[in-house]
Amino acid sequence: MSKNEIVREVAMGVRLLQQSFDAFDEAAATALKLNRTDLRALDLLLSDDDALSAGELSAALKLSPAATTTVIDRLERAGLAGRIQDPHNRRRVLVAATEAARKVERDIYLPVGVAGAEALAGYTIEQLATILDFLRVARQVQDEQATRVRASRYQSDHA
Amino acid sequence: MSKNEIVREVAMGVRLLQQSFDAFDEAAATALKLNRTDLRALDLLLSDDDALSAGELSAALKLSPAATTTVIDRLERAGLAGRIQDPHNRRRVLVAATEAARKVERDIYLPVGVAGAEALAGYTIEQLATILDFLRVARQVQDEQATRVRASRYQSDHA
DNA sequence: ATCTCATTCTTCGACATTCGAAATCTCCTG
């Protein structure tokens, strides 16, 4: 197999991996009866140990404050998040994952990390270094391209 | 750096790469003034040389036929897709990318592939093989975990 | 002290996206 062929296969592999991630997220959302936005919010709440403010959540989700309020409402109704008044600033509302959310983390997300680690165990240190480098390079390429697209001010101007 | 540490970094790298893909898609959608669903549909139309039927598009997008109709409507209004009656079966509607959509492909998507290929050029064949294997393994892990989650019939049963 | 003015979140009304069900048109079979 020529190098060019492998490069094409890598590109394809990356795309397929993307789809698999999407499929997993979809499965998790369905299992938890949450929409994708709420699932993203839950991820953020779980990955931050300390509670996030509503505004921080809004920024992280790139959602308007209004939409974020309803996201928190839904997670609260689902028993996965709770609102707490910030003791230092009573304008702020802190949002924290509940114990039920921690259980979701244990049941759904932790096994993924475990399985991933097992799958990587067979690689040598050198191979892992190559993989890590590849991930870094791929990310850089994507980020550069995203920047280019954002700058391009593309306009179809069809009408 | 210990193997375990590298494995953790790989896990992190994968997550970051995911976010970069998401950011690129977001940038592309913004540039084209399309929502994410319509962008996915456009991708499908561009990657299939021959036109897709509305039903095929519906299945590929995992969207109801009704929603797919409106997706096609929007792409058509944007000048990026066109409806054609299937000459062999006039019930079917074939959807094809327009010349404007091909221009989008050239301007937005092709440079990503070029930059990606350039970034991979520095790796040896063996390294590329490792990367390819990793992508395959990662996908398998994700798919297995998605299957597990789908089977788990998770229920928070909060109320 | 109290009076702005900014900050933070929520409420409200409007708009966009999606779905399920019914309708329309076309194909195929008997």
Added chain:
DNA sequence: CAGGAGATTTCGAATGTCGAAGAATGAGAT
């Protein structure tokens, strides 16, 4: 050529999002 199956669209309802206005709190100035 009549009836049923298939493919798409139309319609009405539900959901998610936004911008703007509103309410509560904090901070600085007089």
